[in-house]
Amino acid sequence: MSAVQPALPLYPYQRRWVLDDARFKIAMFARQCGKTFTSTLELALDCARAEALGQRRRWVILSRGERQAREAMNEGVKLHLAALSAGFKAYDYDWEPGIKALEVELPGGSKITALPANPDTARGFSANVLLDEFAFHQDSRAIWKALFPVISKPGLKLRVISTPNGKGNKFYDLMTGADDGWSRHTTDIYQAVADGLPRNIEELRKGAGDDDLWAQEFELKWLDEASAWLPFELITACEHEAAGKPEHYQGGPCFVGVDIASRNDLFVIWVFELVGDVLWVREIIERRRITFAEQDMLLDGVFRRYRVIRACMDQTGMGEKPVEDAQRRHGSSRVQGVLFTSSAKLELATRGKEGFEDRKLRIPEGRNDLRADLHKLKKVTGATGVPRFVADSDSNGHADRTWACFLAQHAAAGGQTPIEFTAAPSLPRGFDNLGAADDEAEDHLALIEPRSTW
CATH class of the missing domain: 3.30.420.240 (Nucleotidyltransferase; domain 5)
Incomplete structure (x- = not known):
């Protein structure tokens, strides 16, 4: 665990995530508990720390789609870097990140890029990676196969965050693994409120009006057994x-x-x-x-x-x-x-x-x-x-x-079909002189089409 404390006031579950320096790290957060805010804060702090040490960091955020990638950049990365930039200026340090729509480049060369996830984009870089809402990525297993070799270089980190989306995806496999080198965090609505998040649990539960929605999005339950046609x-x-x-x-x-x-x-x-x-x-x-x-x-x-x-x-x-x-x-x-x-x-x-x-x-x-x-x-x-x-x-x-x-x-379901047929007439004696008569007669009988009685 890193000894560096973030300057922003964070709830305990957020601090636990940001300060966990494991190479492979995965978390489930309840909805609206700040998972994007928290996970992008770690990226911003890591890049700022590298800048101060004269190093470079490269982070890529792979989101479900372009809209989600833009949100991760605007509501997370840019917000944190703006705060960090103000802090640097307060200490007379000339530092201003260059910001594009889906990419931020710091003065020392560190970069944070947000992209829609697919197997092709997952192959096209060598960087630390944040998989945002990974349970909802289309073809998550193909993305995983393309991605994991990319972060195999020593020192590169992988972060995976999401709410649950059933058991038929790679996020479920990763989140439920054991003794495999992953650091796992789980924060449901009850834990978040216990850690100080201001939410009225009973009001939210009644307002949701849907037990499945509440169980999956706030209690972090795997709902496949309830929603799948064949459990x-x-x-x-x-x-x-x-x-x-x-x-x-x-x-x-x-x-x-x-x-x-x-x-x-x-x-x-x-x-x-x-x-x-x-x-x-x-x-x-x-x-x-x-x-x-x-x-x-x-x-x-x-x-x-x-x-x-x-x-x-x-x-x-x-x-x-x-x-x-x-x-x-x-x-x-x-x-x-x-x-x-x-x-x-x-x-x-x-x-x-x-x-x-x-x-x-x-x-x-x-x-x-x-x-x-x-x-x-x-x-x-x-x-x-x-x-x-x-x-x-x-x-x-x-x-x-x-x-x-x-x-x-x-x-x-219709049962077995009785085979009905009409016997072929007897063949005249000597017909075999025309060639292969017996074989032709058998072929004729074999071609008679059975008629269904249902």
């Missing part, structure tokens, strides 16, 4: 070590869900085999940025390897042609297109969740990417009261596996 408890309860392995296929009836890819989203084929009354995952095929021809080949392979009774495919938008082509190849009674309207998604998600709740599914064990995908789907209610389902898009996908899973369950 981790449901997901892990359906995991099995034998699921997801094609070699365990027993030859039973199979039901398939296909989520059509859109640019960087995943193309997913989900295969269930019905064993007794339980749907076992036999295979999950995932590809990114492949052609429609390659998608068709993968689906045809599934129909060859498994006894597919029914396949449901996302027919929305670009899915129209893949569905039409699959119906032509495999029969319209075995391939059904599903338009992702609000009502259809509600039906799919409701049936999908019931499968997890009833423990009628077996999914692969220990796949963190699959868990995260299934867990990221959230049900929200719009201004009109109509429920809809949303999921953040990141490097792990856009809940593509989840919708493929739900489509496969939808395919299974």
Whole structure:
């Protein structure tokens, strides 16, 4: 811990943060408790100290977006440096920072820059870093992968601050780690008030009028279990070590869900085999940025390897042609297109969740990417009261596996389809002289399309 005391009066929780000189430091602060003010104060003091010693410091603030980057600069860095500049002048020290919109450069060459965060900006510098509201950064894991090697140079520091935003992001991983060299700080509204912050807790809680808002923004609770459509408890309860392995296929009836890819989203084929009354995952095929021809080949392979009774495919938008082509190849009674309207998604998600709740599914064990995908789907209610389902898009996908899973369950919901056919007439004696008559007769029978009775 540094022995330098800040000149500004700070609450104890703010002093604890500013004076903690750990190389890797992370904190959760309740809303409106001064986390940006506090974290940018450390940056300003560090640069001013370096200037006094004839050294240079380089700090980069990565914020959720440009607006947040501007706020960090205007409401934090510039405010502190203006106060420090006045202090220097009081001691007859000629010091005035040069200030641009999102960058400050001190006379001795130290700099503080604020930028919107993305994987590209995270790679483009070598500096000390402050990740501001990191739980809300889009694609936080990709940003982290790009960023961490940048601060690997000895002596560079990393600061991470945020309020919680569920468990599906890198901030949660960092904040809940242990014995990994990180210094962790947590200041909820109760601790802040106990340390002297003037807030009326009961008045704020009643005024919020939303238990989830209060729990997350002020009590710093991880709310995924309340807001996620599929809580981790449901997901892990359906995991099995034998699921997801094609070699365990027993030859039973199979039901398939296909989520059509859109640019960087995943193309997913989900295969269930019905064993007794339980749907076992036999295979999950995932590809990114492949052609429609390659998608068709993968689906045809599934129909060859498994006894597919029914396949449901996302027919929305670009899915129209893949569905039409699959119906032509495999029969319209075995391939059904599903338009992702609000009502259809509600039906799919409701049936999908019931499968997890009833423990009628077996999914692969220990796949963190699959868990995260299934867990990221959230049900929200719009201004009109109509429920809809949303999921953040990141490097792990856009809940593509989840919708493929739900489509496969939808395919299974109709039960097994009786195969009806009309026997081919007997072939005249001698027909085989025309060449390969037996093979042609078998091919003819194989092409007879089963007719669904549901």
